[in-house]
Amino acid sequence: MKKILYFLTMALALIVVSSCSEDDVVYNTAPRAAFTMSEAPEGYEINKAITFTDASTPEANTNIVSWLWSFGDEANTTSTEKSPTFTYTKEGVYNVTLTVTDNHNLKATLTKSITVLDPLAAISVQWAANLSGSVTGGSSPAVSADGKAVYMLTGGNAAEPGRLTAFNIASGGTSWVLDIDAAMVSNHPTGSAAAGCKDIYSSPSVGADGNVYFIVRDLKDAGANRRLFTFAAKPNGNVAWTYAGPDANLYAITPAVDAQGNVYTAQRKGKIWKINNGECTEYASGLGDITGGLSVSKTGQLYGAGKGNTGYFGFDINAGTGAWVYNAEFGAAPTAFTGALRSSTPSIGADGTLYAVADKATGGMVMAINADGSLKWKYDTNTSIADGGVAIAADGTVYANLGIATEDTPSGVVALNSDGSVKWTYAVEASVQTTPMIDNRGYIHFIDAQATYYILKADGTLFSSLSLGEACKSTPVMDAEGNTFVVVTKDGALQMLCVRTRAASYATDAVWAMRGQNPQRTGLQK
The missing domain is CATH 2.60.40.10 (Immunoglobulins)
Structure with missing residues (x-):
């Protein structure tokens, strides 16, 4: 007897066929x-x-x-x-x-x-929180060391103090507010009841110890009582230490923090301060007017920007001397946030190359500067780029904003290969004076002056965009959970926004993922 068995899906069928040969069993299963x-x-x-x-x-x-x-x-x-x-x-x-x-x-x-x-639904606002005071120039937020808070500076006026506000990332609620005017008064070295700040162009940075660092000028006092204050605020909002230096004009300085916890600030008389736990070492840089930065390399080179013929500079902290200045072809930056000043923060490549944007007498440029201060390459633009900066992907791709749009010339973002050749450009009608940012997918984020938020794929095509308000001068920051924080003007009011974009994180493998390199804005080379 020969029996042939077929196994069907979820069932067994048995067919019996008579034969004189010996019995065989043949199995056939489904595909x-x-x-x-x-x-x-x-x-x-x-x-x-x-x-x-x-x-x-x-x-x-x-x-x-x-x-x-x-x-x-x-x-x-x-x-x-x-x-x-x-x-x-x-x-x-x-x-x-x-x-x-x-x-x-x-x-x-x-x-x-x-x-x-649906890419059009990829951007959403998780929460919005109103800000008191003013946001001037390119002042931008920074994320706490533990990732639970985001910090923002706002300027004061005759009636209101300057403030450092900490927002809870999970809820959008205010965790605490540091009254900067009151902190100036209570930490003034010779005593002053009138100290206080007005417009603040600088941005905070956050050290590994959790302290929030920022520099502000006393503009409510007068004469010899005026000071230039560098503050360290603890994660609970209390002042950890203060350095009240001699009065000097100040612009858009973000303190840089090195791996040893030293904090670097600078001012418009060309002085550079290295501060550790409130103790300051001052360097006479020989530079004319430091207005933007700062960034610091692993080897102790400090980089920043200045107005006029200062241009971009490298300063050797170890030697205590100026290393170089690059200012070839620089213009007067008439379209910067506040006249002929530069607030851009240079970015440092893996090999020590410095990347930055600049305006020229006509148009602008994205440039790469060698470690010795010589020009490696430049990419000329039709638009003036007085503010903003550069993000650098893991593969060396350089992303830069294109500055001021005109009636005939759009702005946007350009992607350049590591040799300065063009990969692609993405044009928008509004000005873009803020630094692009890279997420974990390799997508590029930026916001224009009319507060439209854009996400581009790595090939330069649009993934998504959304209007977040009417105006924006603040460069976004993204944390390790993919939350993006940016300050916009909406319905006439300043708002801190927490925005979700379906990114899982900022690009942790990038050479320089955003302004300041990381969510804490330390400006430290990886």
């Missing part, structure tokens, strides 16, 4: 269903075709003869093609099912889920 989907490293998107490729395996001596696909959409769309394409028109998570049948009518089924995104 194995399998399929792949076209690669989309950056995620599947609506209105873009997805190819589903059959990869099923039949049993020996059998053939797959039919395919039935179900795409899980609202219309219950199906296909009998072997490897069909399908386009989803709505965002969602869909179950895609393939059923294959062989020539013995045996069936096998496989279901996979697929997430399809």
Whole structure:
């Protein structure tokens, strides 16, 4: 007796055939269903075709003869093609099912889920918090060392004090507010009841110890009582220490923090201060007018920017002397945030190359400067770029803002190869005077002067954009959880926004992912 057994999907059929030969048992199983989907490293998107490729395996001596696909959409769309394409028109998570049948009518089924995104819905505001005071120039937020708070400086006036505000990242609530005017008064070395600040162009940075560092000028006192204050605020908002230096004019300085915890600030009389726990070492840089920066290399080179013929500079902290100045072709920056001043912060490449933007007498440029101060390359632009800066991806790609838009010349962002050749440009009609930022996907984020937030893919195509308000001068910062923080003007009021963009984090593998290199804005080379 010969018995032939066929195993069907979830069932067993037995057919008995008489024979004079010895008994045999022959098993035949259903095919194995399998399929792949076209690669989309950056995620599947609506209105873009997805190819589903059959990869099923039949049993020996059998053939797959039919395919039935179900795409899980609202219309219950199906296909009998072997490897069909399908386009989803709505965002969602869909179950895609393939059923294959062989020539013995045996069936096998496989279901996979697929997430399809709508790029237009990729940007959303998680919370918005009103800010008191003013945000001037390119003043921008910084994230706490533990990732639980975001800090922002706001300027004062005759009636209001300057403030450092800490916002709770999870809720958007105010954790604490440091009254800077009161801190000036209580920490004034000779005593002053009138000390206080007005416009603040600088930005905070955060050390590994959690202290928040910032520099502000007393503009409410007069004469010999005026001081230039560098503060360290503890994570709870109390003042850790203060250095009240001699009065000097100040612009958009963000303190740099090195690996040893030294804090570097500078002012417009050309003095550089290295401060540790309130104790200051002063360097006479020989520079005319320091207005922007600062960034510090692993080897102790301090970099910043200045107005007039100061240009960009490198200062050797170890030797205590100026190393070099680069200012070839620089213009007067008439379209900077406040006249002929530069507030851009230079970025440091993995090999020590300095990258920066600048205005020229006509137009602007993105440039790479060698460690000795000589020009490595420059990329000329039709737009003046008096403010902003450069982000550097892990592969060395340089992303820079394109500055001031005119009626005839758009602004936007340019991507350059490490040799200065152009990868792509993305144009927008509004000015872009803030520094681009890179997320974990390699996407590039930037915001224009009209508060439209853009996300570009690595190839320069638009992923998403959203209007967040009416105006913006603040460079965004992204934390390790993918939260983005930026200050905009909306409905006539200043607001700190927490924005989600579907990024998981900033680009931790980038050479210089954002202004200040990291969410704490330390300006320290990796």
